[in-house]
Amino acid sequence: MRPRVSLSLGHSSYQLAPATGALSTALRDGYNAGKAARFTRWHLPTADLRDPSPRTKRSYAIMDGLTVIGSCGLWSGSYGGLEFYIAIFDERHRGRGLGSLAVKKLCEVAFRELRAQRVELGVYPENKRAIGVYERCGFKREAILRRWIYNDGKWRDALWMSLLRREWGGRR
Numbered sequence: 784m785r786p787r788v789s790l791s792l793g794h795s796s797y798q799l800a801p802a803t804g805a806l807s808t809a810l811r812d813g814y815n816a817g818k819a820a821r822f823t824r825w826h827l828p829t830a831d832l833r834d835p836s837p838r839t840k841r842s843y844a845i846m847d848g849l850t851v852i853g854s855c856g857l858w859s860g861s862y863g864g865l866e867f868y869i870a871i872f873d874e875r876h877r878g879r880g881l882g883s884l885a886v887k888k889l890c891e892v893a894f895r896e897l898r899a900q901r902v903e904l905g906v907y908p909e910n911k912r913a914i915g916v917y918e919r920c921g922f923k924r925e926a927i928l929r930r931w932i933y934n935d936g937k938w939r940d941a942l943w944m945s946l947l948r949r950e951w952g953g954r955r
């Protein structure tokens with residue numbers, strides 16, 4: 784079993800717990816609850832967030848004590864890349880720096896432990912908050928993937944973003 788990762792944020796202390804066993808049900812419920820589904824695609828049937836599963840390199844539940852408040856992880860991406868995902872289900876925990884901290888931790892795991900050459904992600908172009916977080920963490924905009932996915936009742940574009948190993952190294 785992989786160890787938990789601590790995320791200290793001022794007076795609050797969160798953890799990233801490997802998404803195994805009972806936690807995977809809470810994660811699926813979190814994505815289906817509607818608070819995150821509009822912004823993500825991880826509730827769709829093709830997503831498999833179990834850790835381990837063939838595509839999942841790391842999958843974590845974001846925990847506040849014993850409560851699952853979100854999810855994040857790394858999927859096998861294209862070639863040298865790992866694809867990143869994150870959602871904080873409970874809105875009370877958004878906008879306090881937790882997302883940025885989790886993104887930085889996952890980049891550390893991707894580049895240091897998993898030796899990735901790039902970390903990449905797709906985000907809906909209207910999701911300004913998420914894009915702001917990724918840019919502040921060093922991600923760069925690469926392309927718009929047009930009509931990339933059918934989700935939430937319509938065909939949607941994705942903004943593809945990435946952070947390269949050498950750029951991450953330069954930021955530390």
Ligand SMILES: CC(C)(COP(=O)(O)OP(=O)(O)OC[C@H]1O[C@@H](n2cnc3c(N)ncnc32)[C@H](O)[C@@H]1OP(=O)(O)O)[C@@H](O)C(=O)NCCC(=O)NCCS
Binds near residue numbers: 822871877882911916
């Ligand atoms: C996108 C998401 C993961 C970002 O996580 P977050 O914890 O809300 O992000 P942060 O708090 O680190 O940063 C977001 C904002 O808080 C601000 N912030 C960061 N640290 C802060 C602090 N200590 N105190 C106050 N504000 C802070 C940032 O400046 C930023 O402001 P802005 O969005 O108004 O420009 C989260 O909002 C979420 O889960 N959204 C729904 C699902 C989703 O969109 N997932 C991404 C799909 S690609």
